[in-house]
Amino acid sequence: MFRRRRTLAMLGAVALIPILIAIAVRVSSSRATGRGPAFLDQISQNGLFVSFVAMVVAIPLFLPLTVGVVAGDTIAGEAGGGTLRYLLVAPAGRVRLLVVKYLGSAVFCVAASLTVIVFGTLIGVILFPTGPVTLLSGDTVSVGESLLRSLLVASYVTISLLGLSMIGLFISTLTDVPVGSMAATVVMAVASQVLDQLPQLDWLHPFLFSHYWLSFADLLRQPISWDSYGSNAILQGAYMVIFGALAYGRFSAKDILS
Amino acid sequence: MTRDAGGMAIETAGLTKRFGSQVAVNSVDLSVPSGSVFGFLGPNGSGKTTTIRMLLGLVTATSGRATVLGHDMPGNALAVLPEVGALVEGPGFYPFLSGAANLHRLDGADRLAPSATRSARVETALERVGLGGVGNKKVKAYSLGMKQRLGLANALLSPRRLIVLDEPTNGLDPQGTREVRSLVRSLTEEGTTVFVSSHLLAEIEQICTHAAIMSVGNLVAQGTIEDLRSVGAPTVTVSTPDAAETASVFATLGLAAEITHTDDAAVVTAQLGTVDPDAIVPALIAANVRIRGFSVLRPSLEDLFVQLTGEGFDIVQ
Numbered sequence A: 001m002f003r004r005r006r007t008l009a010m011l012g013a014v015a016l017i018p019i020l021i022a023i024a025v026r027v028s029s030s031r032a033t034g035r036g037p038a039f040l041d042q043i044s045q046n047g048l049f050v051s052f053v054a055m056v057v058a059i060p061l062f063l064p065l066t067v068g069v070v071a072g073d074t075i076a077g078e079a080g081g082g083t084l085r086y087l088l089v090a091p092a093g094r095v096r097l098l099v100v101k102y103l104g105s106a107v108f109c110v111a112a113s114l115t116v117i118v119f120g121t122l123i124g125v126i127l128f129p130t131g132p133v134t135l136l137s138g139d140t141v142s143v144g145e146s147l148l149r150s151l152l153v154a155s156y157v158t159i160s161l162l163g164l165s166m167i168g169l170f171i172s173t174l175t176d177v178p179v180g181s182m183a184a185t186v187v188m189a190v191a192s193q194v195l196d197q198l199p200q201l202d203w204l205h206p207f208l209f210s211h212y213w214l215s216f217a218d219l220l221r222q223p224i225s226w227d228s229y230g231s232n233a234i235l236q237g238a239y240m241v242i243f244g245a246l247a248y249g250r251f252s253a254k255d256i257l258s
Numbered sequence B: 001m002t003r004d005a006g007g008m009a010i011e012t013a014g015l016t017k018r019f020g021s022q023v024a025v026n027s028v029d030l031s032v033p034s035g036s037v038f039g040f041l042g043p044n045g046s047g048k049t050t051t052i053r054m055l056l057g058l059v060t061a062t063s064g065r066a067t068v069l070g071h072d073m074p075g076n077a078l079a080v081l082p083e084v085g086a087l088v089e090g091p092g093f094y095p096f097l098s099g100a101a102n103l104h105r106l107d108g109a110d111r112l113a114p115s116a117t118r119s120a121r122v123e124t125a126l127e128r129v130g131l132g133g134v135g136n137k138k139v140k141a142y143s144l145g146m147k148q149r150l151g152l153a154n155a156l157l158s159p160r161r162l163i164v165l166d167e168p169t170n171g172l173d174p175q176g177t178r179e180v181r182s183l184v185r186s187l188t189e190e191g192t193t194v195f196v197s198s199h200l201l202a203e204i205e206q207i208c209t210h211a212a213i214m215s216v217g218n219l220v221a222q223g224t225i226e227d228l229r230s231v232g233a234p235t236v237t238v239s240t241p242d243a244a245e246t247a248s249v250f251a252t253l254g255l256a257a258e259i260t261h262t263d264d265a266a267v268v269t270a271q272l273g274t275v276d277p278d279a280i281v282p283a284l285i286a287a288n289v290r291i292r293g294f295s296v297l298r299p300s301l302e303d304l305f306v307q308l309t310g311e312g313f314d315i316v317q
């Protein structure tokens, strides 16, 4: 997967998010300091905040988009390219192929989350002063502690994307047209967030896989609030089990006609 | 390894596949002996690829069963398939990887294929299909024929007991077609059973020891090439100006003559039956019959193929 130019291009695009944000803030803040949204304003005072802001921007659409492309392509891409039958005749084993493909998507989730954090931190250090970080709760932590929390955010976001990855894997077993399963997976991510916005459906909100996506901010409080981390992990785990079972049920006996 | 059931590399009983209301394969009983080169013949749409997909566990049969290398399929796919090399309905490779990298990947998908010898085996397989020089080129730069050869190389990656080739000469030039034939011959010398499908009888007739003929999902003939050829009785043909005399000599030999007149001579034919063909010419000469031509012909497999499957371009539904 990482030998594919497309994968690298997507990670490159993800890396651009913190870079563009940092440059935009840098350019505007040199003209009028102290204005703009509170969160963005933090950046100009401390570069270590760039990665957090970039993550807030990336998680509703950019990250689901790239995850949708990778996870939606898993099986459908092999089918569409005519390689699925050769993998199965090799024999790769249907269950093993699903597992390997899912692990590949999970590795991409790790890579994408880390890309935002690593590039955000780098560009922040380059363009802005760095020092102890003031958290959302008002407490101040050292540079080292703040880097540790960045990694914690990366792990949180990775976990957040695991449920969507499994949904993508399942959709990918339904079709031989990879573009279709990619688009459908992205639509799922968007739909989940839209439903999460409708107050009439508030009973449903805790069950939507995107419900805790933005709650990684809880990791930026002192003391760290682990509630959302745990709830998110359980929710994503439930989605993985359900859609993993659906993917297995669909793929293990499917006629491979591609 | 378990012995093949009755020395059969492939055996099916009542193998059937329906797509909705359409019957693609209708109760096929195949018997492919170990060590044979088995030609699986039939026009386009006759159910060859569907049968092959069922044999390889890609498609579940609607009814009936299939045994490959002594094991039921698709239940034992993981045990059977490492010993089976296959080319199914054209090659399928990642265009953005080189030919060699594609083979590495597919070999890696087989847990039983030793990684220590992988590079050497990929190299050998590429050499064997004539891609030795271009293994490191990206597949998107390959011609159709080169991709087809790469597909053959994939089937040869490991030592196999059975190789299944679905229309292996598609997209190949006449030279490539000859190479496939010699490749198949070299495989049989190693004891591998080769199951090769084609809609072109002429391309594989010379290399097959056995054949089966499919028509609209049905298996209409099966056996050794000799058996299939003898389905039609051989005929004797004499070209002579003395048609009547020839007919009476034929009668004494027990042959029922049929006379067709041409410009200056007649052609007398008869079903040979059990008559010794070598006795005919001496008998004619003894009767002072002038002979301009004499031949004993078995009907070609082509005749049988056409007779069983119909002729022409229409795909029978």
Ligand SMILES: Nc1ncnc2c1ncn2[C@@H]1O[C@H](COP(=O)(O)OP(=O)(O)O)[C@@H](O)[C@H]1O
Pocket: A257, B019, B022, B023, B024, B042, B043, B044, B045, B046, B047, B048, B049, B050, B051, B317
């Ligand atoms: N995926 C499919 N859905 C419906 N019908 C199919 C499918 N694949 C093949 N068929 C039908 O099954 C029949 C046999 O096809 P196939 O096995 O590909 O023939 P062959 O390989 O001999 O050309 C054809 O009539 C074809 O239309």
Ligand SMILES: [Mg+2]
Pocket: B045, B048, B049, B050, B089, B166, B167
């Ligand atoms: Mg076919």
